Structures are given as structure tokens and as C-alpha cells.
Amino acid sequence: MTPPRILVVDNDRQMVALLRRHLEREGFAVLEAAGGQAAVEVLQQEDVDIVLTDLVMDEVGGLEVLAAAQRERPGARVLLMTAFASLETAIEALRHGAYDYLTKPFKLAEATLAIRRALDDRRLRQENERLRAAVERQYGFERLLGETPAMQAVLEKVRAVAESDAPVLLLGESGTGKELVAQALHWGSARRAGPFVPVSCAAVPESLLESELFGHEKGAFTGADRKRAGLFAAAHGGTLFLDEIGDLQPGIQVKLLRVLQDRAVRPVGSTGEVRVDFRLVSATNRDLASLVREGKFREDLYYRLAVIPVRLPALRERAADIPLLASHFLERAARRLGKRLTGFTPEAAAWMLGHPWPGNVRELENAVERAAVLARGTDVMLADLRSDMDPAPPAPSALRPSLEDLELQYIRRVLEEVRGDKRAAAKVLGVSVRTLQRKVKDL
Ligand SMILES: Nc1ncnc2c1ncn2[C@@H]1O[C@H](COP(=O)(O)OP(=O)(O)OP(=O)(O)O)[C@@H](O)[C@H]1O
Ligand SMILES: [Mg+2]
Structure with missing residues (x-):
């Protein structure tokens, strides 16, 4: 594991050197800046976990370092060092999102403790965000x-x-x-x-x-x-x-x-x-x-x-979503089953598009999952999908298919029976091949 990176900022060079020696002994990687402006530059270039900065400095002060840290390194935690006299400003800084402050003079062990607390807080927060993102992917x-x-x-x-x-x-x-x-x-x-x-x-x-x-x-x-x-x-x-x-x-x-x-x-x-x-x-x-x-x-x-x-529209009202949903369910099922399944045969895909799906997405989901179990090749075949579905459940009266739908369903069934041979299907249906082709062009 890479050691946590700590940026120490103070006009007082001796203070910086002292903290550096101590923190390095504690196993941290230390970056330093001799003032606020230098700190802002470091923050623009380097990733840091913790900023330990003096509050009152010449020109650019601790509050500006805090703002820069929030802008450049939003995950970093900022700890302030302050003399008793500027306690009010320190509290103001907490209000602006600083994590904690140390009142000068402080023992080096106190600094270590505050830093470790800030690192724990940062870890927890990152963990929370990760979990939340995962939950949102799952439920969002x-x-x-x-x-x-x-x-x-x-x-x-x-x-x-x-x-x-x-x-x-x-x-x-x-x-x-x-x-x-x-x-x-x-x-x-x-x-x-x-x-x-x-x-x-x-x-x-x-x-x-x-x-x-x-x-x-x-x-x-x-x-x-x-x-x-x-x-x-x-x-x-x-x-x-x-x-x-x-x-x-x-x-x-x-x-x-x-x-x-x-x-x-x-x-x-x-x-x-x-x-x-x-x-x-x-x-x-x-x-x-x-x-x-x-x-x-x-x-x-x-x-x-x-x-x-x-x-929410019924699945048959948004039939164009069927391929998208079916591939999603197939991919998921394949992953769960540890099977290589890449898609559907053209007949299977056409059948899914034309099926009325009275049970909507749930029915499609179940059909694809069952088919994934049954499939022997890498493509799901019509027989896998329809295994225990015939005869089709009677559609509630509100869902009565139109004549045109029925015709297409019938044509599809015949095509299946003759394994897609249009000439043979046309014969069964009693129409010309050309008529059949016209009717199935959007299958
Ligand atoms: N738009 C969608 N995208 C992906 N999956 C979906 C979608 N809609 C529904 N599902 C899946 O279909 C199944 C049924 O969905 P859900 O339980 O939300 O339906 P419902 O409308 O509450 O049904 P019921 O009225 O029977 O309770 C669930 O497994 C769900 O994950
Ligand atoms: Mg429900």
C-alpha cells in the first residue's frame, strides 16, 4: 500500500521541517509548502490525502488553502493549525468544511492522531460513496x-x-x-x-x-x-x-x-x-x-x-425494446450459468418480436432465462424459448390481437414449420411467394 500523502503548509520553516521529520517517521509521505501560494501550486499538481496548514500566513492564508484543496482535491481532508488568538477563524474554517484544527503549541502525537482520524473519515466516506454508487446501479x-x-x-x-x-x-x-x-x-x-x-x-x-x-x-x-x-x-x-x-x-x-x-x-x-x-x-x-x-x-x-x-406501457406497445431487453436478460443469465450465449437465432428473435407478452417484461425475462438453461449452442433457438409455452394463454379481451397481428403470427408459425422456406410456406398459405415476401418484410 502506498503511504498516505500529507501536505504540510507553514511560513515557519522550522515548523515544517519538524513536522516532516515526525510524519515521515510515522510512515506518511510528506510534501511541503512554505506558504499559501506555494500550497495552492502543489495542490494543482499533486494528489494529496491530507492538508495540514497554518491558518494565519502572509499573503495567502489557510482559508484560501482550504478553498483550493476543496477545488483541486475534493477528496482531501484539511487540518488547520492555529494560535489560540485565531480560534474564531478556525471555527469559521470548520464551517467551510475543514476537518479539524490543532491549537498551537501542540504535541506531535496530537498531530498524528488528528491525521489518522481524518484518514479514517476519508476512507469511510469513500467506502460510503462506493456503496451508494453500487446500490444506485442496483436500484436506480x-x-x-x-x-x-x-x-x-x-x-x-x-x-x-x-x-x-x-x-x-x-x-x-x-x-x-x-x-x-x-x-x-x-x-x-x-x-x-x-x-x-x-x-x-x-x-x-x-x-x-x-x-x-x-x-x-x-x-x-x-x-x-x-x-x-x-x-x-x-x-x-x-x-x-x-x-x-x-x-x-x-x-x-x-x-x-x-x-x-x-x-x-x-x-x-x-x-x-x-x-x-x-x-x-x-x-x-x-x-x-x-x-x-x-x-x-x-x-x-x-x-x-x-x-x-x-x-407504464405494456411490452407489446413498445415491442421495439424487446431485442434490447432480451439481450440484457440473456447476458445476465449466461453470466449466472457460466455459459457462452451470444444471441438468438433469427427465428427466435422474430418470434419474440411478435409474441404478445401478456405477462410483459417479467414474462420475457422468465422465457429468456429458461431458454438460456435449455440452449445447447451459443444461440438461443426458438424451441428453447417456446419449450413450455404452447398453447399461448388466452389473451384478456382488452388485449385481443388485431387481424393483422393474427395473420403475422400465423405466417410466422407456418414459416417455422417449414424451417423458413418461403416457397413452401407460400404454398401452405395459399398465396404467391411475392405476397408472402411483402407481408413478412418487417418481420
Ligand atoms: N424497463 C425494464 N428494464 C429492465 N427490467 C425490467 C423493466 N421493467 C421490468 N423489468 C423486470 O421485469 C420484472 C417485473 O418487473 P416489476 O416487478 O417491477 O413489475 P410490476 O409492474 O411491479 O409487476 P406486478 O404488477 O406483477 O407486480 C422484474 O424482474 C424487473 O426487473
Ligand atoms: Mg409489482
């Missing part, structure tokens, strides 16, 4: 793939509102990436240091969901053997993600509305209120507006949740 916007205008528009909107505290309602079919967007909203917001608390509102009995959300006092009901803080409280300072909000029972709808209005919760069995502060993101794959019209979802709650509605 970078994970959301999509180059089609439909997806780009969504990403732009989501990025723009991440910083605000306004409630976001994510709408979209199952598997379109609602949870992914919810996480990205959290990691892209000022609340990223706080918790991200996902709650599924589906299929949980009303009373259980209530105590989960609100928490309860000990003995509030049978089985409440301990006091428990609820999920509203757990999300304090962070983001609460209410998933499948369309399934929320009417009783809880009223209570949720009250929490959003009062920004406070009353745990079950308690008389006191607890203040809560969270950013709300909710999601549903149901048509919330029609649930409101049918009287199954409170209108007032709907407007509270849907301050910023974001609709």
Missing part, C-alpha cells in the same frame, strides 16, 4: 431499460418527479416494471438515505393489514403480545410503496386517506398519535379510474394518490 434508473419513445417519455417523467415529494401513482399491467420504477423513484430522491418500505395491499385480510400499517399497542387484540410500530412509521423519512392499491378494502381506504391528510397515525389500541413523514408511491395493475366510477375505490383517496399518475 440505470436498471430501467427502454429506448422506445414510449419508455423514454416515462423515464423522463419519472426522473423529473423523483426529487419532488408529490405522491406518484404507477399504473400498468402486471410485469411492466412498476416496482422497479418505485425503487428508482426512491433512490433518485432526497429521501434515498431513508427506508424504502414496500407493502402489498392484495390478499391481506383487512384487520391484519391495518395493524401491519398502523402498528399496535401490546394487548390491542388477541395475539398482540408485543407493541409494534407499523409500516407507516417504518417508512418515516423514506418512501412508502403501496403495491396493488386497487385491492385496498373500503375500511382501510378511509383510514389511509386520514393518514395522508393528517400526516399522523394512531396505532391500533393507542390513544396517542405518531407523526409520520414519507413519500408515497402507489401502484396497481387495475383500472383505478373505473373502480372509482363503480364506487369501489374512494374518489377523494384516488385524487390524493394520483397527484402524478404514470402509466
